[in-house]
Amino acid sequence: MAVIELRNVVKDYGQFKLSLSMEIERGITAILGSSGAGKTTLLRIIALLESFEGEYYFMGEEASEKHRKKITMVFQQPVVFRGTVLDNLLYALSLDGNSSKEKAEEILEKLNLLEVAKKKAKNLSGGEKQRLAIARALAIEREVYLFDEPTSNLDAENASIVEKCIRDLAKSGKTIVIATHNIFQAKRLSDKVAFLHNGKLIEYGETKQIFENPKNELTKKFVSGDAYY
Amino acid sequence: MARKIVILALAILVITFGLYFYEQNKRKELKILTISTTTSLYDTGFLDEVARIFKEKYGIEVHFIAKGTGAAINDAKLGVSDAILVHAKSKEEEFMREGYGVNRKIFAYNFFVIVGPKDDPAKIRGSSVVDAMKKIAEAGREGKAIWVSRGDLSGTNVKEIALWKAAGFDYEEIRKEKWFRETGAGMGQTLLYASNEKAYTLSDTGTYLRFKRAGKIDLEILVDRGEELINVYSIIVVNPEKGNENFDLAMKFEKWLVTDGQEVLRGFGRDEFGMPLFYPAVEVLEKKIEPYYSWIAKYGFINGSECPKEYRYRAEEYGIAFW
Amino acid sequence: MVSLFGDLDWGIVAEITLRSLKVSGLAAILASTIGIPVGVLLSLYNFTGREFLKSIFNTLLGIPTVVMGLFLYLLLAPKGPFGFLGLLYTEMGISLGQMLLVLPIVVSITATSIEQVSEEIYELALTLGASRAQAVVKVISEALPGIVLSSIAAFNRAVAELGIALMIGGNVFVYGGLANTRVLTTAIQMHVARGEIDVAIVLGLILLSVVFAISWIMNLVKKWL
Ligand SMILES: Nc1ncnc2c1ncn2[C@@H]1O[C@H](COP(=O)(O)OP(=O)(O)O)[C@@H](O)[C@H]1O
Numbered sequence: 001m002a003v004i005e006l007r008n009v010v011k012d013y014g015q016f017k018l019s020l021s022m023e024i025e026r027g028i029t030a031i032l033g034s035s036g037a038g039k040t041t042l043l044r045i046i047a048l049l050e051s052f053e054g055e056y057y058f059m060g061e062e063a064s065e066k067h068r069k070k071i072t073m074v075f076q077q078p079v080v081f082r083g084t085v086l087d088n089l090l091y092a093l094s095l096d097g098n099s100s101k102e103k104a105e106e107i108l109e110k111l112n113l114l115e116v117a118k119k120k121a122k123n124l125s126g127g128e129k130q131r132l133a134i135a136r137a138l139a140i141e142r143e144v145y146l147f148d149e150p151t152s153n154l155d156a157e158n159a160s161i162v163e164k165c166i167r168d169l170a171k172s173g174k175t176i177v178i179a180t181h182n183i184f185q186a187k188r189l190s191d192k193v194a195f196l197h198n199g200k201l202i203e204y205g206e207t208k209q210i211f212e213n214p215k216n217e218l219t220k221k222f223v224s225g226d227a228y229y
Numbered sequence: 230m231a232r233k234i235v236i237l238a239l240a241i242l243v244i245t246f247g248l249y250f251y252e253q254n255k256r257k258e259l260k261i262l263t264i265s266t267t268t269s270l271y272d273t274g275f276l277d278e279v280a281r282i283f284k285e286k287y288g289i290e291v292h293f294i295a296k297g298t299g300a301a302i303n304d305a306k307l308g309v310s311d312a313i314l315v316h317a318k319s320k321e322e323e324f325m326r327e328g329y330g331v332n333r334k335i336f337a338y339n340f341f342v343i344v345g346p347k348d349d350p351a352k353i354r355g356s357s358v359v360d361a362m363k364k365i366a367e368a369g370r371e372g373k374a375i376w377v378s379r380g381d382l383s384g385t386n387v388k389e390i391a392l393w394k395a396a397g398f399d400y401e402e403i404r405k406e407k408w409f410r411e412t413g414a415g416m417g418q419t420l421l422y423a424s425n426e427k428a429y430t431l432s433d434t435g436t437y438l439r440f441k442r443a444g445k446i447d448l449e450i451l452v453d454r455g456e457e458l459i460n461v462y463s464i465i466v467v468n469p470e471k472g473n474e475n476f477d478l479a480m481k482f483e484k485w486l487v488t489d490g491q492e493v494l495r496g497f498g499r500d501e502f503g504m505p506l507f508y509p510a511v512e513v514l515e516k517k518i519e520p521y522y523s524w525i526a527k528y529g530f531i532n533g534s535e536c537p538k539e540y541r542y543r544a545e546e547y548g549i550a551f552w
Numbered sequence: 553m554v555s556l557f558g559d560l561d562w563g564i565v566a567e568i569t570l571r572s573l574k575v576s577g578l579a580a581i582l583a584s585t586i587g588i589p590v591g592v593l594l595s596l597y598n599f600t601g602r603e604f605l606k607s608i609f610n611t612l613l614g615i616p617t618v619v620m621g622l623f624l625y626l627l628l629a630p631k632g633p634f635g636f637l638g639l640l641y642t643e644m645g646i647s648l649g650q651m652l653l654v655l656p657i658v659v660s661i662t663a664t665s666i667e668q669v670s671e672e673i674y675e676l677a678l679t680l681g682a683s684r685a686q687a688v689v690k691v692i693s694e695a696l697p698g699i700v701l702s703s704i705a706a707f708n709r710a711v712a713e714l715g716i717a718l719m720i721g722g723n724v725f726v727y728g729g730l731a732n733t734r735v736l737t738t739a740i741q742m743h744v745a746r747g748e749i750d751v752a753i754v755l756g757l758i759l760l761s762v763v764f765a766i767s768w769i770m771n772l773v774k775k776w777l
Pocket residue numbers: 013016033034035036037038039040041042
């Protein structure tokens with residue numbers, strides 16, 4: 001059974017309309033597409049932050065407020081709370097009913113944030129904020145993790161740290177969806193790729209198939225890097 | 230957390246009500262007399278002295294509220310004050326005619342002064358009041374002099390209007406002319422402005438002396454003689470039939486002001502300025518000291534008396550006689 | 553003995569300063585008690601008339617204190633509609649008047665600082681597993697520095713305003729009196745009118761110091777929050 005099932009889901013902004021059906025399974029799914037394709041909109045619908053038309057089933061049940069506790073999302077533009085980096089983590093943990101400082105520090109260490117643990121989160125650099133946002137999501141136990149362009153602000157070293165974390169998460173049996181416009185990241189990381197263009201799901205399949213044998217011309221152009229704009 | 234906030238908010242409201250009732254109760258126990266007064270009188274500091282004496286001697290707190298004569302009269306009409314100290318006869322008469330005020334007593338007088346720059350471009354030094362006003366208007370129209378008016382219908386302003394009329398001008402007309410400025414502010418502000426502009430203005434003695442002594446203004450007294458310049462201060466008690474619950478206390482204050490208060494008045498400001506700021510009026514009226522008696526009678530009496538019979542109210546109970 | 557001509561009596565200066573603190577402090581506390589919840593409601597909840605209410609508070613933000621003072625004076629005068637309260641020329645009268653004056657400040661700074669954080673913080677809290685109520689609490693706690701700022705701004709405006717203190721307070725002062733209402737601003741105005749500029753300057757400096765000190769302490773509190 002698919003973890004997430006979207007049936008004829010439509011989000012109409014007037015200028016832009018997202019309209020698709022898809023099923024997402026355990027493992028890593030990449031939502032690939034150029035900017036403005038509708039990746040963020042799709043993730044927000046899955047995260048139950050956005051109203052929509054159509055049907056959405058979460059592990060077989062009609063998705064509703066209560067399923068929000070099974071999903072977390074890391075925004076494209078990292079948002080941090082007032083207070084220190086550690087406070088940020090402790091807040092997330094406290095909502096999960098588990099505010100252990102050890103756990104928080106363990107995760108900070110993993111994401112290379114331990115030395116800024118006592119710093120005010122608002123004063124972090126863009127890359128540090130992004131890692132903090134990821135750390136905060138990793139700190140809590142969820143079925144589904146949504147990452148919106150998780151490495152867009154990161155240098156190569158930190159990007160690979162984040163990718164490793166995502167891989168570890170997948171290994172523990174979680175469902176991960178990452179939105180990215182980076183074809184190499186999709187190729188490196190994901191089990192499946194969904195190629196989005198103008199709010200439509202153009203092609204959806206195994207990563208290997210999408211990159212080596214794309215069926216659609218648009219997909220072909222995008223994964224070959226010709227459409228990299 | 231939410232409950233704590235609600236409790237805190239309630240506590241604040243309860244404390245506020247507590248403070249309110251505490252203050253109201255305290256005021257009930259105190260003997261408070263509220264008197265609205267013209268600013269020029271208040272700003273001399275004379276009333277501070279009066280308030281101190283009343284607190285120390287009689288345990289009565291006299292609250293003086295400083296306003297222009299017009300506003301002071303308004304205060305009384307709204308039931309705010311128990312008596313008023315003012316210096317604008319026409320308005321006082323109206324106030325009494327409408328039934329708000331009774332038992333008017335003249336308690337002090339002094340003289341307005343026409344002040345101006347030392348070089349005196351309109352050449353008014355030593356002139357009579359009427360001539361001085363004429364000369365200023367003339368020089369003003371030639372672009373040689375500036376006149377500054379308070380334009381706020383204060384007692385001083387009312388006096389000024391009367392002086393222009395005596396000199397043959399219509400205030401409403403000349404106030405539109407270019408050499409004629411209005412501040413709409415108090416006497417101090419007006420003096421500062423006049424000093425800056427090297428202009429002429431009409432001032433009460435008290436304010437002029439204080440600003441002069443403090444070195445704030447560069448103006449001189451150019452005309453200070455003449456009956457037209459007399460400034461008569463009176464007290465009017467608010468009519469108990471218009472809701473004055475403090476009539477008794479107000480009458481006792483009036484009584485003090487025209488008896489013991491006269492001595493306080495006589496000495497006030499003498500050491501400071503080398504001249505008194507006020508002259509006690511009661512002895513002048515009693516002994517008919519000339520020429521002041523005639524001047525006060527002319528500029529301060531209403532229908533030949535400081536308080537016509539119809540405006541008197543149980544004054545004899547307090548041993549107060551009217552001239 | 554009161555010195556009538558400019559020589560400073562520090563006892564009087566202390567009395568007036570303390571009264572300023574007390575009266576305007578109460579005004580700021582009351583305005584916060586009422587204004588913060590109203591600001592939260594206006595910024596977080598959609599209801600009919602919300603925009604209208606907001607525009608009212610925004611308009612009141614710029615009301616001149618003399619106009620407000622005159623208005624309240626007419627309401628509170630013994631023969632006015634609220635005369636029975638006996639608030640004219642009392643400390644409580646000034647407090648309540650200033651409270652009305654600074655209420656729009658508290659409401660709009662509170663509302664603005666919540667609106668600035670509300671969307672993204674609310675959603676972030678939801679993604680981390682907060683209930684809607686918990687997310688609202690988080691939004692408010694994120695806006696706390698702004699809310700604290702609204703209270704300081706309210707106090708500073710109250711303590712520095714003249715119109716209401718003069719019209720509703722009356723600048724009453726009796727040496728040793730128990731019902732005085734003279735505060736720093738009315739004293740400054742009076743001494744200026746009396747040509748005692750040096751006294752006015754000293755009082756002005758005290759007023760400035762009060763405003764600076766409160767702002768400074770509150771800034772520390774804000775950092776610590
Ligand atoms: N709240 C909104 N109102 C109107 N248009 C929106 C809104 N959110 C996103 N859009 C539009 O939807 C399109 C897709 O946006 P988005 O999902 O953010 O794309 P991506 O994440 O792939 O870059 C864009 O054209 C964007 O302008």
